[in-house]
Amino acid sequence: MSTPALAESRTGPPLLELVDLVTAYRLRGGLGRAGAEVRAVAGVSLDVRAGETVGLVGESGCGKSTIARTIVGLVRPSSGQVLFEGRDLATLPAKELRGLRQDIQLVFQDPYASLNPRMTVANLIKEAWRIHPGIVPRDRWDEEVRSLLDRVGLRPEHAGRYPHQFSGGQRQRISIARALAVRPRLIVCDEAVSALDVSVRAQILNLLEELRRDLGVAYLFISHDLGVVHHICDRVAVMYLGKIVEIGAKESVYLRPSHPYTRALLSAAPSLDDWRDGGRQEIVLSGDVPSPLNPPSGCRFRTRCRLAQDRCRDEEPVLLDRGTAHPVACHFPETDPS
Numbered sequence: 001m002s003t004p005a006l007a008e009s010r011t012g013p014p015l016l017e018l019v020d021l022v023t024a025y026r027l028r029g030g031l032g033r034a035g036a037e038v039r040a041v042a043g044v045s046l047d048v049r050a051g052e053t054v055g056l057v058g059e060s061g062c063g064k065s066t067i068a069r070t071i072v073g074l075v076r077p078s079s080g081q082v083l084f085e086g087r088d089l090a091t092l093p094a095k096e097l098r099g100l101r102q103d104i105q106l107v108f109q110d111p112y113a114s115l116n117p118r119m120t121v122a123n124l125i126k127e128a129w130r131i132h133p134g135i136v137p138r139d140r141w142d143e144e145v146r147s148l149l150d151r152v153g154l155r156p157e158h159a160g161r162y163p164h165q166f167s168g169g170q171r172q173r174i175s176i177a178r179a180l181a182v183r184p185r186l187i188v189c190d191e192a193v194s195a196l197d198v199s200v201r202a203q204i205l206n207l208l209e210e211l212r213r214d215l216g217v218a219y220l221f222i223s224h225d226l227g228v229v230h231h232i233c234d235r236v237a238v239m240y241l242g243k244i245v246e247i248g249a250k251e252s253v254y255l256r257p258s259h260p261y262t263r264a265l266l267s268a269a270p271s272l273d274d275w276r277d278g279g280r281q282e283i284v285l286s287g288d289v290p291s292p293l294n295p296p297s298g299c300r301f302r303t304r305c306r307l308a309q310d311r312c313r314d315e316e317p318v319l320l321d322r323g324t325a326h327p328v329a330c331h332f333p334e335t336d337p338s
């Protein structure tokens with residue numbers, strides 16, 4: 001359901017730009033690791049343009065949520081930059097930063113955890129206007145709540161109800177309404193549809209797509225589900241152990257994956273069976289994801305890669321167009337159709 005034209009025309013300036021972003025957590029204690037640093041995001045560059053949907057995929061623990069949390073300011077980058085329309089979030093004066101925080105909203109996997117159970121839907125939405133005054137005049141709040149609920153497919157009478165009175169899909173609609181209340185330019189969706197069953201998931205994806213079409217909102221769409229990302233995104237970035245290993249237009253990455261990790265992920269995604277006509281052999285990844293506390297030398301994927309050679313141990317591959325259809329961080333990318 002994405003717009004093919006957008007995938008090709010990346011002309012405007014970036015709305016969001018991550019420049020060599022590193023985000024590390026310092027461990028507090030236990031097992032002699034106190035003070036050790038987990039580089040959950042280990043040098044990521046990525047951009048999202050206005051009205052675009054960029055997917056970020058990878059196994060659990062590869063750093064996707066840390067990227068989301070860094071973008072919205074819940075954790076601070078250790079180095080590198082998060083730029084919004086060219087402005088560095090780390091160096092902006094507090095007042096400008098507040099305005100900018102309004103432009104970027106986060107929608108989580110578990111809407112129940114992010115919705116205060118003691119507030120009605122109307123108050124949850126109005127709270128956003130209390131935090132960011134000046135968006136909607138107070139005398140229009142009730143009217144605007146009704147219009148937002150309508151926008152996300154809920155009814156006016158839902159305004160007076162509490163989060164526990166809704167289904168999972170409806171709660172995610174409330175989260176989206178609350179995010180939209182501050183008129184964001186970018187919504188970071190962190191596994192936003194992962195907890196929903198298939199039919200509700202499709203409804204929420206269609207809603208996000210509709211909002212993009214009507215309001216021009218852009219998405220950074222984080223998911224471990226390659227089928228969902230294929231459905232909604234224009235571009236896709238594949239992450240492994242804190243780094244992007246392959247990035248490009250969705251059609252290019254899905255039809256011509258070049259990194260052995262991307263190939264393995266795609267081959268193992270059951271939700272893509274319809275799309276690929278059942279033609280792909282599953283590539284089984286051996287071993288576990290290494291700890292980001294002590295990542296392998298050279299290529300981080302080499303300990304699980306069936307194509308690894310000595311060079312992969314000695315030299316870290318950078319993200320480059322290597323005669324592949326799009327940039328890939330691999331010394332030995334595969335270019336034949338898989």
Ligand SMILES: Nc1ncnc2c1ncn2[C@@H]1O[C@H](COP(=O)(O)OP(=O)(O)OP(=O)(O)O)[C@@H](O)[C@H]1O
Binds near residue numbers: 027038061062224
């Ligand atoms: N607060 C924290 N303190 C220490 N380490 C953390 C913290 N949060 C995350 N990590 C570690 O950082 C790495 C990346 O975690 P992150 O949650 O960003 O990955 P993810 O790809 O979003 O995974 P998931 O889909 O399971 O949430 C993991 O190794 C995780 O254990």
